[in-house]
Amino acid sequence: MNKFGRLFQISIFGESHGDGVGVLIDGVKPGIKLDAEDFSSDLLRRKSGGLGTTPRIEDDMPIISSGVFNGYTTGAPILISFKNKNAISKDYSGVLDTPRPGHADFTYSKKYKGFNDYRGGGASSGRLTLGLVSAGVVAKKMLKGISFDTRIINLNGEENQAKFNDILKATVASGDSVGGVVKIVAKGVEVGLGEPYFDSLESTISHLLFSVGGVKGVEFGIGFSGVGLKGSEFNDPIINEAGKTKTNNNGGINGGISNGNDIEIKVFVKPTPSISKPQESYSFNEGKLKELELKGRHDAAIILRSMVVLEASVAIALCDAALINRAYKD
Amino acid sequence: MNKFGRLFQISIFGESHGDGVGVLIDGVKPGIKLDAEDFSSDLLRRKSGGLGTTPRIEDDMPIISSGVFNGYTTGAPILISFKNKNAISKDYSGVLDTPRPGHADFTYSKKYKGFNDYRGGGASSGRLTLGLVSAGVVAKKMLKGISFDTRIINLNGEENQAKFNDILKATVASGDSVGGVVKIVAKGVEVGLGEPYFDSLESTISHLLFSVGGVKGVEFGIGFSGVGLKGSEFNDPIINEAGKTKTNNNGGINGGISNGNDIEIKVFVKPTPSISKPQESYSFNEGKLKELELKGRHDAAIILRSMVVLEASVAIALCDAALINRAYKD
Amino acid sequence: MNKFGRLFQISIFGESHGDGVGVLIDGVKPGIKLDAEDFSSDLLRRKSGGLGTTPRIEDDMPIISSGVFNGYTTGAPILISFKNKNAISKDYSGVLDTPRPGHADFTYSKKYKGFNDYRGGGASSGRLTLGLVSAGVVAKKMLKGISFDTRIINLNGEENQAKFNDILKATVASGDSVGGVVKIVAKGVEVGLGEPYFDSLESTISHLLFSVGGVKGVEFGIGFSGVGLKGSEFNDPIINEAGKTKTNNNGGINGGISNGNDIEIKVFVKPTPSISKPQESYSFNEGKLKELELKGRHDAAIILRSMVVLEASVAIALCDAALINRAYKD
Amino acid sequence: MNKFGRLFQISIFGESHGDGVGVLIDGVKPGIKLDAEDFSSDLLRRKSGGLGTTPRIEDDMPIISSGVFNGYTTGAPILISFKNKNAISKDYSGVLDTPRPGHADFTYSKKYKGFNDYRGGGASSGRLTLGLVSAGVVAKKMLKGISFDTRIINLNGEENQAKFNDILKATVASGDSVGGVVKIVAKGVEVGLGEPYFDSLESTISHLLFSVGGVKGVEFGIGFSGVGLKGSEFNDPIINEAGKTKTNNNGGINGGISNGNDIEIKVFVKPTPSISKPQESYSFNEGKLKELELKGRHDAAIILRSMVVLEASVAIALCDAALINRAYKD
Secondary structure: OOOEOOOOEEEEEEOOOOOEEEEEEEOOOOOOEOOOHHHHHHHHHHOOOOOOOOOOOOOOOOEEEEOEEOOEEOOOOEEEEEEOOOOOHHHHHHHHOOOOOOOOHHHHHHHOOOOOOOHHHHHHOHHHHHHHHHHHHHHHHHOOOOEEEEEEEEEOOEOOHHHHHHHHHHHHHHOOOEOEEEEEEEEOOOOOOOEOOOEOHHHHHHHHHOOOOOEEEEEEOOHHHHOOOEHHHHOOOEOOOOOOEOOOOOOOEEOOEEOOOOEEEEEEEOOOOOOOOOEEEEEOOOOEEEEEOOOOOOOOOOHHHHHHHHHHHHHHHHHHHHHHHHHOOO | OOOEOOOOEEEEEEOOOOOEEEEEEEOOOOOOEOOHHHHHHHHHHHOOOOOOOOOOOOOOOOEEEEOEEOOEEOOOOEEEEEEOOOOOHHHHHHHHOOOOOOOOHHHHHHHOOOOOOOHHHHHHOHHHHHHHHHHHHHHHHHOOOOEEEEEEEEEOOEOOHHHHHHHHHHHHHHOOOEOEEEEEEEEOOOOOOOEOOOEOHHHHHHHHHOOOOOEEEEEEOOHHHHOOOEHHHHOOOEOOOOOOEOOOOOOOEEOOEEOOOOEEEEEEEOOOOOOOOOEEEEEOOOOEEEEEOOOOOOOOOOHHHHHHHHHHHHHHHHHHHHHHHHHOOO | OOOEOOOOEEEEEEOOOOOEEEEEEEOOOOOOEOOHHHHHHHHHHHOOOOOOOOOOOOOOOOEEEEOEEOOEEOOOOEEEEEEOOOOOHHHHHHHHOOOOOOOOHHHHHHHOOOOOOOHHHHHHOHHHHHHHHHHHHHHHHHOOOOEEEEEEEEEOOEOOHHHHHHHHHHHHHHOOOEOEEEEEEEEOOOOOOOEOOOEOHHHHHHHHHOOOOOEEEEEEOOHHHHOOOEHHHHOOOEOOOOOOEOOOOOOOEEOOEEOOOOEEEEEEEOOOOOOOOOEEEEEOOOOEEEEEOOOOOOOOOOHHHHHHHHHHHHHHHHHHHHHHHHHOOO | OOOEOOOOEEEEEEOOOOOEEEEEEEOOOOOOEOOHHHHHHHHHHHOOOOOOOOOOOOOOOOEEEEOEEOOEEOOOOEEEEEEOOOOOHHHHHHHHOOOOOOOOHHHHHHHOOOOOOOHHHHHHOHHHHHHHHHHHHHHHHHOOOOEEEEEEEEEOOEOOHHHHHHHHHHHHHHOOOEOEEEEEEEEOOOOOOOEOOOEOHHHHHHHHHOOOOOEEEEEEOOHHHHOOOEHHHHOOOEOOOOOOEOOOOOOOEEOOEEOOOOEEEEEEEOOOOOOOOOEEEEEOOOOEEEEEOOOOOOOOOOHHHHHHHHHHHHHHHHHHHHHHHHHOOO
16 A cells, blocks of 8 residues: 555555645654755756756746644655655546557556556655655654665666766667666664564565556665675675674675664666657557557656665665664664 | 555464464455465475475465365465474574674674574574565465466586586575566466556565565566667567467566567576575674584575565565456456 | 555545645456545545534545546556645644643654644644545445445444434534544445454454544444343344344354355444643643644534544445455355 | 554463463563462452352363463463353253343344353353453553552442442342442552543543443443533642642543543443343244243342452553553653
8 A cells, every 4th residue: 555664654645636745754853953954965866857857847846735843854754745746647647548558558558547646756746755755854854873875787788887878879869768777775773673574575665666667676775686696795794893794795684684784675667668769569449459659858867866765665664664663772 | 554455455474483374364355265285386396306496395284273264265364374394503603792694694683683583584584585475375376377487598607507516505605695687478467457556566576576585686687688679679569459469578567567569577586595505794792703604404595485574575566566457446 | 554455456645735735546357337426425425514513615526536537547657646625734833832631632743753744733633534435435336236324323322313413513603523433334245255374354444444543442242232242142143044033233244254144244433532611731842731722624423424434444344345255265 | 353552462262161261461561470379369360259249159260372481471372261260051051042142042043043151151152251350460560659549439339349249149040130330440540641532541441441341331430420510510630739639520631631630530330231030022933922041040230340450440541541651751
C-alpha cells in the first residue's frame, strides 16, 4: 500500500497531470528547523533540464502545509505538495488503446479496471518521486552524522564516466533511451541498524528502492559481481575494535544489521520506457499488433534524475531503522 | 521486526542450538487440507546431506500444533515447529571473542549487548529458514495455478551446470565455500498482483528475499545484465490481448504490478561465511588481529539449500499480494 | 501513529490555525463516483452554527486533489483537504503558560518539547475531524447495503430529547459546557466482519472512536448498563437461520465477529473542555495556581458535532473489516 | 489479525482442546532476567479453582522455547507455550448444530465455513488468554516504575465487595453466571505516552482490551458516569509543575497522551455466556428453535479470571507506547 516505514512513515499521492503530487510524512521529531529552502538542493538534483532529461520543466516549489510552525517541525504530520503547472495532457490519450511497452499502462488499466488516470502515467508517473525526494530531505535531517555519495557507475554498459556525455547525445539523437547503475554509499552509519529477520536493513532498503519506477536490480556490497569469489575471499575480516573491516564485500551489513562500515548499494535503473523511436505494441481496440510512436516529452536517461530519488530512499529506510533501534536503547 | 505480510502473515522464531525453530502463520484460509506429509518434499530440498552441505542432519519433522483440525486448516493461526536434536554447541563458543568474518556474530553481539544466543549463530542461523520453507508450503497451497521453476544458474562464476559437481568437490576439499545465483521463475501468476507504490511486487518479494541469510543481490527479469540495452531493446512489446510480451526483460512486472507473464527473479547468494580454512579476524579480548579456524560443520555451498527457501519466499510474497488484490474485487 | 486501517487506510493532517486540514485515503476501489457534492450532507452535520456550537464558521469546501479522475475514483490515494480561513489566532497564546484544563495543551507541550503549534489546539484540534468525516463518506460508498442511525441519547445526564434545547440554552448562558452519549446503530452488516483476536470488530471500532477528541467511553450492545443481568438474561438467543437474535445485548458482535444483527455502539463524549467560565489552572511561568478565563469561540456541546464524526469512524472501521473479510473469500 | 503492537508485538495461537496455546512476543529488549518462575504469580491469578471458576484445572506451566538464553532475554522473539492436558472434548460437539447463545459458535462457523475447531470454543476460548497474561508479565518487566491496582468494583450490579461471595454462591447454585466491572489503575506512568491521532493511548489500550472475550465496555477516568457533569466540573485543573491534577476525570490521558496522573480504566465484562441452566437457541439441523442445556465445566463469573488478563492488556499497550515514545527521544 501507499505507506512505508514503521516509525518514520511516508505516504505519497498525486498524478502526473492532475492538481499536483506530494508526500505526507509522519514520525518526524519536533524541533527540526525546516523550510522550503532546505529542499532546493535535492530537488534541483532531481530536476530535468540537462542533456538526456525531459524538456518538461516544473517549478517544483514545495508547499509545506502542516507539521511545521515558526520554522520548526512540530512532531505532527508534515504535508508537502507540489503543483502541476506544465502538463500537456493531449500527448497521452493513445495509451488507452495501445499501451506503452515497459510501462504501467497495461497493468494499471487491468488492475484498476480502466478507471486509472492514464495521462502521463497518472499515479505511476516519475513525478511522484518528488514526494520521495522531499521525505529524503527530512530523513537526512533526522540522521545525524550520515553522509551520502551517490553516482552513476555505469551508463548503457559503459563504466568510463568521460564517455557518458557522448552516450547521452547519441541516445537523444536516435530518439532512444539508456539505463545504468547507480552506486550509493552511506557513510557514518552506526552499528546496529536493521531488525532481523523481516526488517533486515537490506530488506527495508530494497523495499523502498524497488518502489521507484525503473529499478530492476538491487545489490549490496560487491553483489552479483562477487559470484566468482570463494568464501575466504568474500568474507570481510574485522581489523579493529570498532568493527572496521579490511574489505567491504558485504556492503556494511551482516545478518541484516549495519556493521559500522560504509553501506554500499548498487541499483540497476532500466532505460526509460518512453522513447520517441517507433516501437511495436498491441492495439486492444483493433485486436492486433500496432506500431507505436510516442509524441510526449521524455527522459532519454531517467537514471540521471533517479540518483537523488534512490539516495532519498536509502535515507528514509535508514531513518526508520535508526528510530526503531533507538526505541530499544535505555 | 519479526513479521512479514499484510494479510498472509508470518513470524519466525527459535535458535540453532535452543529447543527448536518454527513459524507462526496467520491469514490462512479455512478448509485447506494440510498435514505433516505436505511439507516433506520441500523440507527434503532444504535438507543437508548431499555434496557441499553440512553433515549435521536433523530429522526436521514439522509439528503442527494449532490452526489445523481434522486435517484441514481452520482459519486460526498455524504454529509449525521443529525440534533441535543434533546440535553440538561446544563448537561455537569462540565467536564471543573472535567473530566469524561475514557472519552476524559482531553485529548481533553489539545490537543485543552480548545477550544474544551465540551458539551456532543462534537466532541468525540458517536453521530458521525451516519456518520460511514451511510457510512457503502453505502459501503454495493458497496460490492456485502457480508453479515454480527454481535452479542454480551460476556457481562460483561458472554457468555450466555439468561442472558444478567438480566445483563443489574442490571447494569441500579446500575447506572453502562458494556462492552463486539462483533463478526463480513463477508461472501462472495472474495480472494485477502488487500494490503501488510501496507494496510493489518487486518491493515485497525483494523484502522477503533479503531477509534470507546470504542474499546480497536481487534482480527482476534481465536485471543488471541488461545495462547495455537501449530502451527500444529493453521494452517488452505486448503481442496479444492477454498481455503476453515478446520478450520478458521486465520479469513479468510493470509499474510494480504483475503483467501475466512469468515472474523471473535472480538472487545472488554469497559464499557460506563459515569455512574450515583458517582466516583473519579480530580478538576483542586480546585487542588485536587473530587467525581464526572454525571447527564446526559447515555448508560449502549454502546456496544448494537456499533454493527452496528463496522459492518459498517468493511464494509467500505472491500469496500476500494475491489476498490483497482479491480484497478489492467485487 | 497517524494511520488507521489495514486495507482501507487513512492518515490525517493539518492544524486548527495553519493552512488547513485534510485526509489521505488509500485502498479505495476504482470506479466509485465521487465529487465534492458527496461530502456536503455529512460535512453539514459536522458544521457549527446551531445552538451550542462555536460561532466560528468555516466554508469547509473539500478539495479533492488526487485519486479521482473524470468523476470516478481511480484506485490511487485520495487527498482531500480543507483550507482554514476564519482562524483568529490571538485568542490562544496564553495556553503556553497556563494550559487549558482537560485539553491537550500540557501533554502536547511536554511530548513535543514546546514545538507543537499551540494555536487553537493545533494538531489536536477538533478541526482535524473534517478528515475523518470525509473518509467516512468514502467508506460509506464502499459499504454496500449498510445504513446508520446515529443520535444523542443522553445530554448532560438527561435522556429526554425534548429537554436538550433547554439544557443547551442554559449551558451557553452560563459559559459552561455539557457532554453526553451518542448511540450509533449500523444496520445491514453482513455476518463475518472482524478478525480475531487483535482485530476484533470491537477492537478496531473502539480504536478509531477513541482517537476522536472528547471520547472517554465506548460500549457495545447493552454495555455497562447490563452489569446487573445474569448470563441467562444477557445471552442473545438465535431465533432463525440467518442468526437473528431475540435480544441484542451483545450489540451484533460475538467473538469479535459481526453476527448479522445491528451493530449497536454507545459513545461517551465528555463536556467540551474549553469553557468561557473562569476556571482553575496552573501558571508554569509563575509557578503557581492561576485562574484562567478563555476568550475564544467554543462549542458548549461538542457532542452535537461529534455525532457524524463518530458515525464516520464506525463506517471506516467496518469498511476496512469488510475488505479484509473479502480477501479470504473465493 | 493476530498481531498487536508496533514495537512490542504479540501474536497468540492455539485452541482450547488442541495441543496447547501460547504467545510469540517480539520486540523484547535483551538482558531482561526471565524464567518460568516469573510467570507464576500472574498465572495463578488467572487460574481457576476458586468459587465461581471452572473446575477444569490445568497445570499451566509456561514453556519458554526461544528468545531466552542463560536466563536472560536475547532480543530475539520469545515463544511461550502451554500444553493442554485436561481437555474433555465430548462435552462440546452439540455446538455444531445448536450454537451457544452469546458465544462465538455461530460467527466462527459462518466466517470459517465450518472448518473451525469448535471444541470448547477452539481458538476463541478464554484459554488463549494465557498468552496475553504471559506477554503481560514480560511487558511489566520492560515498564520501569509502573505498578497496577486491579480490582472488581461491581459484580452483577452490586458494588459492595463484602457481598460478592454471596452473589457467586447463589449464581453457582442456580447454574447461571454473572458479569461485572473491573477497574485498573496504572500508577507511575510517565508523561508523553500515546501517539495522536490513531495510536492515542485510549485507542491502543481499548483495542487490546476489546480483544479479550466478554469485554463489552471500556471507559477512561470517570467515563459514562460523568455524563451529568458540566465542563467546569469535568475538567481536571493542573495543580503543580509536574502536571498533577486536582481531579482525574480524564483518567490520566489528555489528547490521547498520558499526563502523568494515574491511568484509570474501567472495563465491563459480561456474564459468562456458558451456563448450565437450560436456555433457548436454534437448531440449524432441524431448522427450528431448540432448548439448549450445556454439560461442560463453566466459569460462573469469568470476570474473576479476567482481571489479570485485562491488567496484562494494559501493560502490553503501555509497553508498546513507551517504546514508541522513546524512539523519538534524543
